[in-house]
Amino acid sequence: MLAGMTDSPRPPKIPESVLVVIHSPALDVLLIERADKPGFWQSVTGSKDHLDEPAAMTARREVAEETGIVIGSAAVPDDALVDWALRNVYEIYPVWRHRYAPGVTHNTEHVFGLTVPRDTPVVLAPREHLQHVWLPWREAADRCFSPSNAEAILQLPRLRKAP
Template identity: 60%
Template sequence: MGTKQPVSVLVVIHTVDGQVLLIERADKPGYWQSVTGSREGSEALLETARREVLEETGLDADQHVLSDWQLHNRYEIYPHWRHRYPAGVTHNDEYVFGLQLDKPQPVQLAPGEHTAQQWLPWQQAAALVFSPSNAAAIRLLPSRLGLV
């Protein structure tokens, strides 16, 4: 069994006009998502978000607008990923953040973790992601940006 903490962040990287960056998982081709990752040690969740954005995309969150969306999701960990957590852990607590960029930017994907990236309008991004909590967060984007 693994040692991964069942506390994670979801960071929706988006532009001011509602385009969303999606990245494809290397271990599950066809699984598209926003940036995600587990807390390490006792780091603050904002630091987890900054670290994961940098590790997975090469973007420096301090150069953009990183915000805590004050959303918390609790979900059952997919069985094929439970081996990463301590024995008996079946649920994860996920905290949602947004990273706003002025316009789409190229990213450097983490080797071995992600294989492809794409910028999509929020509607297409919400329809493509595999995670229900990721889709729900993306669907909040228009109201957060004042697009509705």
């Protein structure tokens, strides 16, 4: 280690995050399996990197990091990402609370939808996810471990961007 450098721990996660329901025009939903909890399927999720990061920017970054899908590309235009204007406040699972500042027990989640062609290539971040699957929206909701994720998927037919 160089003089003057310290091995500092990661800063605590910000208890404000996004949930991005990635779906095809036919309402098939992309789910990804967590590497740290095999068998736990979810949509793209992630916390803000800094307090003033706009939720839409967090959504764009997390989608790219977790799936390799770049919003604003020729295949996935900017307007494919839609803020569903839903906010979930939920208790953070005890197994993940150590990632947050002491005393933080709840997270606010901003929900987005992202319409992509069904054949959009998916490249998972191997340290975060094991595999992915496309499922019809009802089946996808049933497979999610998170109640807020399942509820968001059930809202898909009502909240998706009209074709």
